[in-house]
Amino acid sequence: MKLAAAILACALVSGCATVTVSREGATMVNIENSGWYLLNFIPIASGNPARPNSCTTRLFSKTVTLENNVKMLDKVIHDEGAVAVRDINSFTIDEHVMLILLKRHSYHTSAQLLMKDDLEDTKLEGISTILPKEF
């Protein structure tokens, strides 16, 4: 019983922010941030967008937002050295546990990053070129 309670407690403070980049043929980035809410609105724990892919969790703060996902996307764009980005897409998923006692809320964002070589094969329509850093 104590073990089950400990596992549940760990699960509830295990919000997670992950950034995955696939370079198989094209550079695709997938970003996910999830968190747990009490009574639908009170944030218990959520992923730390400042340190994705690490075991850090933000307690009692609402970090599962589109804004945070886009910030992580901005960082990946610069880290990967992309010159353009296209097909940016986001959606959310809510899962309820015991009616409204607990809710798991997750925000997903994906996009394709275009490198300098990719641009030669691609029409410039429908893509977003990266601004210089001073912007």
Place this chain on the structure above:
Amino acid sequence: MNYRNTILAIAIALSATICLTGCFTLDTADIHATGEEHICVGNSGWYLFHFIPLACGNASEDPLMPWIFFRNDVTMDKIQHRFMNYANFYSKKTRDMNYYTRESVLLEIPGTDFMIPIPYILTYKEVQLSGVLK
């Protein structure tokens, strides 16, 4: 004792309403790397026999309540209307528009694994539209 039970019943009913009635959301975020804006609009609701709207998020421009009963606001038209209104208000062009829809047609008590194997009695529907404004 009755007084406590009444308060408990009201609290449960209110909580269940909030949980079950769905929600309209319009999230925006600036993409600093490209100077563009990413937007995600979504709405969800519950239906009786798959067609009769029971309750959903209110997609009106100036809603009195965040929820609306017996009106179907979980449609591509209404969500896209809000999306395009937002884009037009800021005189921006739209791009990368993608729909995400989810339907649950088996009667399931939210938060439990209990499911009645007769579909289309009480159904849940969710529509989201994301895009980029330039």
